[in-house]
Amino acid sequence: MRAIFIAVGSEMLDLDRVDSNSIYVARRLREKGILMDMKVVVGDHMDNLSWIVKKACQRAQLVVISGGLGPTEDDITREAVATALKKELLFREEIVADLQERFRRRGLAMPEINARQGFVIEGAEVLSNLVGTAPGLYCDDGNCKVLLLPGPPNELLPVFEAAFEKFIAPAANYHIVSRTFKLTGISESEADSRCADVYRKYRNPVTTILASPGMIELHFLGRSKNSDEEARRLTDELAEKVRERLKDFIFAEGDVTLPEVVVAMLRERGLTLAVAESCTGGGLGNLVTSVPGSSQVFLGGVIAYANSVKTGVLGVREETLKRHGAVSEATAAEMAAGARRLTGAAIGLAITGIAGPGGDNPKKPVGLVHMSLSAGDGVRSLRQIFSGSREVIKLRSEFYALNLVREYLNQLPVDGVR
Amino acid sequence: MRAIFIAVGSEMLDLDRVDSNSIYVARRLREKGILMDMKVVVGDHMDNLSWIVKKACQRAQLVVISGGLGPTEDDITREAVATALKKELLFREEIVADLQERFRRRGLAMPEINARQGFVIEGAEVLSNLVGTAPGLYCDDGNCKVLLLPGPPNELLPVFEAAFEKFIAPAANYHIVSRTFKLTGISESEADSRCADVYRKYRNPVTTILASPGMIELHFLGRSKNSDEEARRLTDELAEKVRERLKDFIFAEGDVTLPEVVVAMLRERGLTLAVAESCTGGGLGNLVTSVPGSSQVFLGGVIAYANSVKTGVLGVREETLKRHGAVSEATAAEMAAGARRLTGAAIGLAITGIAGPGGDNPKKPVGLVHMSLSAGDGVRSLRQIFSGSREVIKLRSEFYALNLVREYLNQLPVDGVR
Numbered sequence: 001m002r003a004i005f006i007a008v009g010s011e012m013l014d015l016d017r018v019d020s021n022s023i024y025v026a027r028r029l030r031e032k033g034i035l036m037d038m039k040v041v042v043g044d045h046m047d048n049l050s051w052i053v054k055k056a057c058q059r060a061q062l063v064v065i066s067g068g069l070g071p072t073e074d075d076i077t078r079e080a081v082a083t084a085l086k087k088e089l090l091f092r093e094e095i096v097a098d099l100q101e102r103f104r105r106r107g108l109a110m111p112e113i114n115a116r117q118g119f120v121i122e123g124a125e126v127l128s129n130l131v132g133t134a135p136g137l138y139c140d141d142g143n144c145k146v147l148l149l150p151g152p153p154n155e156l157l158p159v160f161e162a163a164f165e166k167f168i169a170p171a172a173n174y175h176i177v178s179r180t181f182k183l184t185g186i187s188e189s190e191a192d193s194r195c196a197d198v199y200r201k202y203r204n205p206v207t208t209i210l211a212s213p214g215m216i217e218l219h220f221l222g223r224s225k226n227s228d229e230e231a232r233r234l235t236d237e238l239a240e241k242v243r244e245r246l247k248d249f250i251f252a253e254g255d256v257t258l259p260e261v262v263v264a265m266l267r268e269r270g271l272t273l274a275v276a277e278s279c280t281g282g283g284l285g286n287l288v289t290s291v292p293g294s295s296q297v298f299l300g301g302v303i304a305y306a307n308s309v310k311t312g313v314l315g316v317r318e319e320t321l322k323r324h325g326a327v328s329e330a331t332a333a334e335m336a337a338g339a340r341r342l343t344g345a346a347i348g349l350a351i352t353g354i355a356g357p358g359g360d361n362p363k364k365p366v367g368l369v370h371m372s373l374s375a376g377d378g379v380r381s382l383r384q385i386f387s388g389s390r391e392v393i394k395l396r397s398e399f400y401a402l403n404l405v406r407e408y409l410n411q412l413p414v415d416g417v418r
Numbered sequence: 419m420r421a422i423f424i425a426v427g428s429e430m431l432d433l434d435r436v437d438s439n440s441i442y443v444a445r446r447l448r449e450k451g452i453l454m455d456m457k458v459v460v461g462d463h464m465d466n467l468s469w470i471v472k473k474a475c476q477r478a479q480l481v482v483i484s485g486g487l488g489p490t491e492d493d494i495t496r497e498a499v500a501t502a503l504k505k506e507l508l509f510r511e512e513i514v515a516d517l518q519e520r521f522r523r524r525g526l527a528m529p530e531i532n533a534r535q536g537f538v539i540e541g542a543e544v545l546s547n548l549v550g551t552a553p554g555l556y557c558d559d560g561n562c563k564v565l566l567l568p569g570p571p572n573e574l575l576p577v578f579e580a581a582f583e584k585f586i587a588p589a590a591n592y593h594i595v596s597r598t599f600k601l602t603g604i605s606e607s608e609a610d611s612r613c614a615d616v617y618r619k620y621r622n623p624v625t626t627i628l629a630s631p632g633m634i635e636l637h638f639l640g641r642s643k644n645s646d647e648e649a650r651r652l653t654d655e656l657a658e659k660v661r662e663r664l665k666d667f668i669f670a671e672g673d674v675t676l677p678e679v680v681v682a683m684l685r686e687r688g689l690t691l692a693v694a695e696s697c698t699g700g701g702l703g704n705l706v707t708s709v710p711g712s713s714q715v716f717l718g719g720v721i722a723y724a725n726s727v728k729t730g731v732l733g734v735r736e737e738t739l740k741r742h743g744a745v746s747e748a749t750a751a752e753m754a755a756g757a758r759r760l761t762g763a764a765i766g767l768a769i770t771g772i773a774g775p776g777g778d779n780p781k782k783p784v785g786l787v788h789m790s791l792s793a794g795d796g797v798r799s800l801r802q803i804f805s806g807s808r809e810v811i812k813l814r815s816e817f818y819a820l821n822l823v824r825e826y827l828n829q830l831p832v833d834g835v836r
Contacts, residue, residue, distance in 0.1 A: 013444055013454050026431050036431050038460045038470060048455050055473055189529045192490045196531075200491060208462065209490055210429050211570075219429070275700070275721065281712075282695065282703025285721040289699025292775055292808060300723035302731075303693065303703040309718040309761055313731075343727050357710055367524070385524050389549060389572050390710060 001034045001172060004056040008068035008077050009151060010043035021066045021149075021156050028164060033174020033223055034062065044074040046083075053084035057144040062168065064160075067151030069134035071114045077148060078119055078137070085141065087122040095126065099133055121148075127163055131155045138163050145171070174223050177231040179239045181218040183249040184258055185403045191216050195245045198238070205235050207242075213392045214399025215258065216249075218242065251406055259291050262402050265409040266297035266347075273405065274345035275301035276314055276335035278326065278352035279369065284398045299343045304335060314338030327352050329370050329381050336374035348374040349405060351397050355390045367393050371401040373408055380404055419452045419590060422474040426486035426495050427569060428461035439484045439567075439574050446582060451592025451641060452480065462492040464501075471502035475562040480586065482578075485569030487552035489532040495566060496537055496555070503559065505540040513544065517551055539566075545581055549573045556581050563589070592641055595649040597657045599636040601667040602676055603821045609634050613663045616656070623653050625660075631810040632817025633676065634667075636660065669824055677709050680820050683827040684715035684765075691823065692763035693719035694732055694753035696744065696770035697787065702816045717761045722753060732756030745770050745782055747799050750790035758792050766792040767823060769815050773808045785811050789819040791826055798822055 005022045012019060019041065026036040037060060042048050049068070056063045068077030082089050096110075096118040103110040117134055120126060127136030129150055136159040137148040147163050149156045183191060188211035195218075199207040205222035220242075222235030243250060251261050266273055275284050282303045288294050302313050307326055310316040316334040324330040332350045340348030353369030360366045367386040372379060382404055386396040423440045430437060437459065444454040455478060460467050467486070474481045486495030500507050514528075514536040521528040535552055538544055545554030547568055554577040555566040565581050567574045601609060606629040613636075617625040623640035638660075640653030661668065669679050684691055693702050700721045706712055720731050725744055728734040734752040742748040750768045758766030771787030778784045785804040790797060800822055804814040 013440075013457060022431075036461075037463065037466045038458060039431060040456060040458045042456045045455065051477065052456060059469065189489055189531055193529055193531060196491065206428075208428050208492060210427075217429075274727075277700065277703075279707075280704070281707025281716070281718075282693070282700030282705075282721065283707075285695075285700025285723070286698070286704045286812075287700075289697075289701075289723065289773075289812075290809060294699075295723055298699070298723050300699075300721035300727040300731075302720055303700065303718035305703070305707065305713055305716050305718035306761070309692075312762075313718075313720075313760055342731055343724070344730075355707075365524070387524060387550075391708060392549075392572060394704075394707075 001061045001174075002059075003029055003034050003036045003062040003064060004060040005036055005039040006049075006052060006056060006063065006065045007039065007041045007151075008044065008049060008065060009041070010045075010074075012041045013043055020153055021151070024153075024157070025064055025160060028160070029062075029168070030176050030178075032169050032172035033176045034168070034172050044068060044076055046076050046080050049076060049080035050083040053081050053146075057084065057146065060144065062145045062147070064147045064149065066149045066156055069117070069136070069148060069150050071111070071116050071133065075116070078121065081137075081146065081148060082121045085121065085139065085146065087139075089119045090122055092118050092120050092126070095120070095135060102133075127159050129155055129159050131158065136160075136163065138167055140167070174225060175228045175231040176221065176223050177228065177235045178219065178221045179235055180220075180254055181239070181243065181246070181250045182252045182256070182258070183216040183218065183246060184214060184251055184399050186216065186246070186249045188216055191218070191246060191249070195242045198241045198245065202238050205238050207238070213388065213395035218246075251403070257291075258399055258402050258406070259287050259294075262405050262409070263288065263291045263294050263297055265406065268414045269409060269412055271346040271409070271412075272297050272299050272344075273347045273349060274299045274339040274343040276339035276348060276350040277301065277303050278305060278310070278335070278350075279355040280351045280394050280397055281305055283394050284349070284351060284401060287398050287402070299345045301339045301343065301348075310335060314342065325364070327354055327364055327368055327370060329372070329383065332370040332372035333374065333379050333381065336372040336379065340374050346375060347405060347408070349401055350374070351401050353393070353397055355393045355397075357390060369393070369397045369400075371397065371404055373401075373404045375408065380408060419479045420477075421447055421452050421454045421480040421482060422478040423454055423457040424467075424470060424474060424481065424483045425457065425459045425569075426462065426467060426483060427459070428463075428492075430459045431461055438571055439569070442571070442575070443482055443484075443578060446578070447480075447586070448639065449594050449596050450587050450590035451594050452586070452590055462486060462494055464494050464498050467494065467498035468501040471499050471564075475502065475559075475564065478562065480563045480565070482565045482567065484567045484574055487535070487554070487566060487568050489529070489534050489551065493534070493552075496539060499555075499564065499566060500539045503539065503557065503564065505557075507537045508540055510536050510538050510544070513538070513553060520551075542566075545577050547573055547577050549576065554578075554581065556585055558585070592643065593646045593649045594639065594641050595646060595653045596637060596639045597653055598638075598672055599657070599661065599664070599668045600670040600674070600676070601634045601636065601664060602632060602669055602817050604634065604664070604667040606634050609636070609664060609667070613660045616659045616663065620656050623656050625656070631806065631813035632815075636664075669821070675709070676817055676820050676824070677705050677712070680823050680827070681706065681709045681712050681715055683824065686832045687827060687830055689764040689827070689830075690715050690717050690762075691765045691767060692717045692757040692761040694757035694766060694768040695719065695721050696723060696728070696753070696768075697773040698769045698812050698815055699723055701812050702767070702769060702819060705816050705820070717763045719757045719761065719766075728753060732760065743782065745772055745786060745788060747788050747790070747801065750788040751792065751797050751799065754790040754792035754797065764793060765823060765826070767819055768792070769819050771811070771815055773811045773815075775808060787811070787815045787818075789815065789822055791819075791822045793826065798826060
């Protein structure tokens, strides 16, 4: 079964709102193997809404519509869906009687306007809404199931769940299992070329690669007509083959961030971290401290944007700056050592680079970044040339630097000391 | 002209991502009187995508499509749109040559796979993308304009703007003038209650209030069928009335950020800035250094997450911590003074607070933040209790702290130095 979700409401077209309804419905449907092909946001506009509902019903076997069931003039979903399905709207006295009773119990008279909510699409089942005034509706013309839900998430949820249980889940016919790998320290195209020959052989599971600055996600989605077990076996088979190719770069499975992984690893080993940041200007510390509880392992550090701070606070030698420049392996190493010495942290982590757009020169292009990790047993360095905007170069540097810490900690035993 | 936006990417169907692209495009189109009727999110699936593109082109005069232009197997937008429009895909050698050159400049060989990005829809204009590898495409078959844009927001923006300027804006038929005030140091509900009686009298211009952590935007959008002048007169009339009520909090008009304003003000006055950050963990420095050229006025500072760094590096007195605690006006003041002394900056700016979710206590709740500005002529302090998540509390603190600098610099003459 394939589904299309339609969210109704002009405000969603140009304001910055997360449509949590469609996310929730998509996840619940997927648990029964029903894939959401598409979701649509449409304004409170009769022609547009009935047009898209009609097209969606020709395409999908399930169309879920949220919003526009309220009592006001701009709530047009009932009429628009009736038009799309070529059905009448019938007035049901008992719905209005029920609403009147609910208002009465709160000591209020039902506003005239709520009588509109008594109209029901011919042949539809009414799904009662105990939270708000707008009942849901469900119709099935044999080709397509159409589910109308109230828009506010706290009303949508219980109405959807009731319809899901009664009408949708029994008609579903797939089992689905998904897995996600998160990678860093590798580019999207490099990751793809390392494993494309493996995942391209499979149409089931489906593989998706997502890139964001400094990080890549690989999603696998396996399905089976028979059982959860089969879906899991298919998904695991592919995922493990891909892991074999990319294991050095995978920092997590599922919903965990790289800073969370690094903070947890530091905690498990009883080690502390301090930073020395030039081009990232505090972004690395900001990323680490996005993790609640990071104060247990993160001491702080120095933002050494000006060279005078590199020398005066971190103790980078004038000679090093003169001979190698501020963006160099030698400077990064002295910055990392300085952060460690100054704060007493077990690990010092430094970044120095050219985030652009200014500062370009033939020997040191925009995007050149040196990262360095200083610990009791020595120094590790990494040099990269990142592409992208100033913001993206900063973020990539922060992720690659944190990955240096992850790689370093991976080699150390978990000693259980907090 | 009516528009439909299509975002391509399976991940947007069931992951919790805000589709900022469609919001941005809707706003820009609206400035030219082009209304977005609908937006669609569709997975990386050839049949579904070409189906919806075909239907959208029958319905709208402008179809904007984002995503799926990358080099990998699941990037299918070029093929799907060509199928929908019944056009061929043609290979353009020069696109690939250009990509190869760009990889070469970074010392890399272009991966084989990127050659796919040389395919172009017959008759389409190629829109160059200087940030990423995927060029945009624009076609117009007389009935409908179709614009293909790369998905990552930092790539979409410049490609969209170029196409908007060249192809879309000239075809629009309303006169629209918009103005935007950006405010900080005031909450959304406080700003609204100070000016609602003014703007509610007007249906044209339309007023929209948008809040993000630490900042509020007020948009005014006036329209006229006759002339730009009329639209401007309407917009200015309302905007000036609102400005009268809120002038102390407006830090910019239009597309300028608070860090940009502060960096420009510092530069105009020939002054330098250093930071001392506890709960923001580097976020303040990160925000300041998001501005290109900030290195001319920003020296750096200290991330004093642990108390040992506050005393050991910034010189906060043990006694101050003992008597007043790490989250106090006294500690903030000594941190700001320490940052100034350590770096030699004209202005030291400090933040210390409880970002949560841990650290709550009866006297000092989560969200309590002390900010302090230290300069040659004294100290300014600000105490706030912010609501929101850890991330939001950090961001609000950073904006309010920067606003302290703005208010301080506002009183100083622009001396023309530097």
